Amino acid sequence: xxxxxxxxxxxxxxxxxxxxxxxxxxxxxxxxxxxxxxxxxxxxxxxxxxxxxxxxxxxxxxxxxxxxxxxxxxxxxxxxxxxxxxxxxxxxxxxxxxxxxxxxxxxxxxxxxxxxxxxxxxxxxxxxxxxxxxxxxxxxxxxxxxxxxxxxxxxxxxxxxxxxxxxxxxxxxxxxxxxxxxxxxxxxxxxxxxxxxxxxxxxxxxxxxxxxxxxxxxxxxxxxxxxxxxxxxxxxxxxxxxxxxxxxxxxxxxxxxxxxxxxxxxxxxxxxxxxxxxxxxxxxxxxxxxxxxxxxxxxxxxxxxxxxxxxxxxxxxxxxxxxxxxxxxxxxxxxxxxxxxxxxxxxxxxxxxxxxxxxxxxxxxxxxxxxxxxxxx
Ligand SMILES: Nc1ncnc2c1ncn2[C@@H]1O[C@H](COP(=O)(O)OP(=O)(O)O)[C@@H](O)[C@H]1O
Ligand SMILES: [Mg+2]
Numbered sequence: 001x002x003x004x005x006x007x008x009x010x011x012x013x014x015x016x017x018x019x020x021x022x023x024x025x026x027x028x029x030x031x032x033x034x035x036x037x038x039x040x041x042x043x044x045x046x047x048x049x050x051x052x053x054x055x056x057x058x059x060x061x062x063x064x065x066x067x068x069x070x071x072x073x074x075x076x077x078x079x080x081x082x083x084x085x086x087x088x089x090x091x092x093x094x095x096x097x098x099x100x101x102x103x104x105x106x107x108x109x110x111x112x113x114x115x116x117x118x119x120x121x122x123x124x125x126x127x128x129x130x131x132x133x134x135x136x137x138x139x140x141x142x143x144x145x146x147x148x149x150x151x152x153x154x155x156x157x158x159x160x161x162x163x164x165x166x167x168x169x170x171x172x173x174x175x176x177x178x179x180x181x182x183x184x185x186x187x188x189x190x191x192x193x194x195x196x197x198x199x200x201x202x203x204x205x206x207x208x209x210x211x212x213x214x215x216x217x218x219x220x221x222x223x224x225x226x227x228x229x230x231x232x233x234x235x236x237x238x239x240x241x242x243x244x245x246x247x248x249x250x251x252x253x254x255x256x257x258x259x260x261x262x263x264x265x266x267x268x269x270x271x272x273x274x275x276x277x278x279x280x281x282x283x284x285x286x287x288x289x290x291x292x293x294x295x296x297x298x299x300x301x302x303x304x305x306x307x308x309x310x311x312x313x314x315x316x317x318x319x320x321x322x323x324x325x326x327x328x329x330x331x332x333x334x335x336x337x338x339x340x341x342x343x344x345x346x347x348x349x350x351x352x353x354x355x356x357x358x359x360x361x362x363x364x365x366x367x368x369x370x371x372x373x374x375x376x377x
Contacts, residue, residue, distance in 0.1 A: 005112055008033050008043040010058060011050030016074055016097065020049060023101040028108060038065045044115045045108065048073045056085045063089060067245045068132025070111045074104065088199045090243060133167075133245040137253045137270035138308075139263075141290040142283060145276045146310040148172065148254050149342070150335065152181040153352045153365065155252035157372045159217040160356045164249030167205065169220045169240070171266055172256045173229030176222030179210075183349045186210045189223040190240075194231060197239050202247035214354040218248070234261040241269045264297060272304050274332060278311040279318040284326055291327075306332035312367075313337040333371035338364035 007028045009017060021030055033041060035058070043066050050058055055073070062071055072093040073086060083094050095104040138151035148170075155168040169190070170178040179186065192208045193200065209218040220240075223229060244251045253270065255263050267273060275290070277283040287307075294301045307327070309320060312334045320331055341362035345352055352365045361369055 005029055006031055006043075007045050007047055007108065008041060009047045009049055010034065010062065011048050012054070013049050013051045013076070016049035016051065016076060019097050019101070020047065020074065023097070024105055024108065027105065028112070035061055038062075042066075043069050045069060045111050046071050051076055055082060056089070059086060059089055059091055063091075063246075066132075067242065072104070072107065072111075090199065090201050090246060092201065133165075133248045133251050134272070135241060135245065135251045135253065135270040136272050136274060137255055137266050138274050138276060139255045139267065140257050140276045141286040142277070143257050145257075145278060145283070146335070147257070147276045148177045149181050149352075150276055150308065150310060150368065151252055151254040151274075152178045153368050154372060155219075155250075156182065156212060156215045156217050156351055156353045157365075157368050158250050158252070158376075159212075159215040160353055161369070161372055162250075162376055165218075165247070166250045166252065167209065167218045167220065167244050167248040169244070169251065169253045170222040171237070171253055171262065172222050173232055173262070174222075174224070174226045174256070176224035178254050179219065179221050180349075181346065182212045182217070182219060182351045184210050184212060184219060184221065186221055189221045189228075191223045191228050191231065193220075193240065194236070197236050200239055200243040202243075205244060205247060212351060214351060232262065234265040237262045237265045238269065241266065259293065259297075264299070267294075267299050270304065272306060273299075273301070274308045275305055275329070276308045276310055279309055279316055279320070279323050281317065284318075284323065287327060301329070306330050308332050309334045311335070311337040333367060335367040335371075336363040338362055 005028050007030050009020065009030055009032050017032065024030070046062050046066065046069050048055065048059055048062065048071060059071055059073065062069065071091050073091060074095050074097050075082065076096070078096055086094060093107060097104065138147045140147050152168060155166055158164070159166040168178065170176055188208055188210060193204060196204045206218065209220045212219055241251065253266055255266055275287065277287060291301060307323065307329050309323065309331060313336065320334060323331065342364055
């Protein structure tokens with residue numbers, strides 16, 4: 001595992017690399033690598049010292065391999081075309097050396113400190129350290145199973161109980177819904193990202209997202225409009241998720257229960273799919289047909305699908321054991337039915353969670369709390 005003051009340098013420009021070594025090797029450990037070494041390293045800060053047509057490709061490969069890394073470009077001359085292309089990839093750190101070594105050094109120190117903080121705050125689990133933000137998509141073949149309420153509360157709990165940066169994205173583009181569960185009213189929606197989608201950076205996402213007032217969770221709200229929903233393409237979804245991964249630790253996505261290119265894209269890009277269902281014969285049959293749909297679409301369910309049992313109660317028709325006999329997916333959590341408490345909060349326009357380490361959690365919130373904590377450990 002690399003230390004945060006390890007800076008990986010790629011690129012073909014010997015003179016630039018020499019200057020770098022003279023200027024910053026006192027404060028940082030400079031490691032020269034080539035694209036072929038990418039698989040062997042875990043880079044957090046990459047300096048691109050390159051000066052020909054291959055720069056953009058090089059940056060793109062670095063971002064693809066290390067989505068959470070910061071890429072800093074150095075160049076011998078001002079190059080606005082290059083700068084613009086880099087901006088489009090979300091890279092804004094561009095320095096001309098010699099000349100700007102001082103601000104370059106300051107920026108690198110700032111980035112290194114950022115990573116040191118993040119390393120301390122995010123749990124030790126390997127899975128969550130590598131490759132930037134983790135994407136959790138909530139899906140189900142049926143409506144009304146609790147996807148929106150559970151995903152919203154899950155995201156809120158993650159934000160309250162960890163120090164990670166958490167983003168909630170409502171991809172129910174036609175109907176929305178999650179904002180009601182979070183007590184948010186807003187005119188800003190995901191649609192506002194359309195004009196900047198090709199150069200999406202953290203500040204865009206932060207500007208357009210709402211902050212849930214208790215947890216400070218960042219929320220991208222659905223336009224709740226069929227016509228607007230049409231304007232969002234699968235390419236938009238891909239870019240949004242990739243940019244989110246670069247800038248957040250956890251990305252929670254609430255999906256509609258129909259399958260289209262956008263849903264498919266989100267499912268493909270996610271690290272884990274939580275399939276929300278209550279356990280009865282009908283929902284098991286739906287799960288089976290979703291499973292065969294996923295197989296046809298080439299979505300690898302074996303590695304990333306986990307079942308979330310909702311509406312658990314004494315009088316449910318079937319149990320977790322019955323489900324486990326029927327499918328091979330792990331059960332990530334069981335969540336109790338809790339109409340009274342949930343309805344009261346929703347009617348007051350209040351989110352289910354309000355502060356960290358709350359004492360009196362209702363059964364629903366308690367079950368989600370337990371699940372999130374076990375995952376963070
Ligand atoms: N565990 C639960 N106990 C009681 N009511 C629930 C539970 N989970 C969800 N609900 C309720 O079920 C309804 C549908 O939930 P929702 O999250 O909107 O479903 P989906 O997004 O899957 O269509 C909502 O009114 C919600 O409050
Ligand atoms: Mg929903």
